[in-house]
Amino acid sequence: xxxxxxxxxxxxxxxxxxxxxxxxxxxxxxxxxxxxxxxxxxxxxxxxxxxxxxxxxxxxxxxxxxxxxxxxxxxxxxxxxxxxxxxxxxxxxxxxxxxxxxxxxxxxxxxxxx
Amino acid sequence: xxxxxxxxxxxxxxxxxxxxxxxxxxxxxxxxxxxxxxxxxxxxxxxxxxxxxxxxxxxxxxxxxxxxxxxxxxxxxxxxxxxxxxxxxxxxxxxxxxxxxxxxxxxxxxxxxx
Numbered sequence: 001x002x003x004x005x006x007x008x009x010x011x012x013x014x015x016x017x018x019x020x021x022x023x024x025x026x027x028x029x030x031x032x033x034x035x036x037x038x039x040x041x042x043x044x045x046x047x048x049x050x051x052x053x054x055x056x057x058x059x060x061x062x063x064x065x066x067x068x069x070x071x072x073x074x075x076x077x078x079x080x081x082x083x084x085x086x087x088x089x090x091x092x093x094x095x096x097x098x099x100x101x102x103x104x105x106x107x108x109x110x111x112x113x114x
Numbered sequence: 115x116x117x118x119x120x121x122x123x124x125x126x127x128x129x130x131x132x133x134x135x136x137x138x139x140x141x142x143x144x145x146x147x148x149x150x151x152x153x154x155x156x157x158x159x160x161x162x163x164x165x166x167x168x169x170x171x172x173x174x175x176x177x178x179x180x181x182x183x184x185x186x187x188x189x190x191x192x193x194x195x196x197x198x199x200x201x202x203x204x205x206x207x208x209x210x211x212x213x214x215x216x217x218x219x220x221x222x223x224x225x226x227x228x
Contacts, residue, residue, distance in 0.1 A: 035218075040123065040220055041220055042218040043218040045216075048215065058215070100163060100165060102148070102160055103150075103160075105158045106157050
């Protein structure tokens with residue numbers, strides 16, 4: 001089983017719909033992140049959380065919100081989806097105690113907004 | 115703020131040939147440097163990282179990278195590539211001692227031809 005699990009893996013939705021992408025991890029890491037990947041742009045940070053009570057905006061947080069329900073769970077919401085939010089979304093984790101900042105990624109959630 | 119530039123968006127190379135994927139960064143303070151690989155339909159996984167010490171870093175699958183502080187570069191190399199190395203490669207930078215946010219480059223698609 002994957003250490004970082006994202007659901008759904010693929011989702012097609014319509015403009016204006018509310019969408020939630022979920023991420024759960026079994027690595028015991030305290031830090032969790034949401035990135036989006038667009039062709040030619042690499043990965044851009046949407047939100048990150050260093051523990052359950054800590055939520056921080058990343059580079060491109062507009063139009064998104066997050067919830068850290070537990071140390072192992074971090075969900076990303078699009079309150080009213082728009083076509084330019086069509087992208088591949090990745091959840092990642094890291095461990096403060098590792099000292100290296102290495103990220104561990106889920107397999108991605110492909111979202112298409114029509 | 116730090117930034118990362120990957121100079122080549124696509125690199126085609128024949129099997130068993132050497133390859134170099136270029137990465138330059140900008141930062142006014144010391145950094146940690148990473149290379150991640152993304153195989154088709156998968157998340158990113160760490161290839162190698164430079165934190166401190168020897169400037170030549172060896173990673174998985176025969177890849178290595180050299181940190182050059184004067185040229186602010188961290189180029190990835192492999193002396194002989196295989197078909198299975200076909201993937202997208204991302205360079206990333208993190209400010210050492212920072213809140214540990216990774217900034218990614220735009221990626222380089224390596225295609226190994228038979």
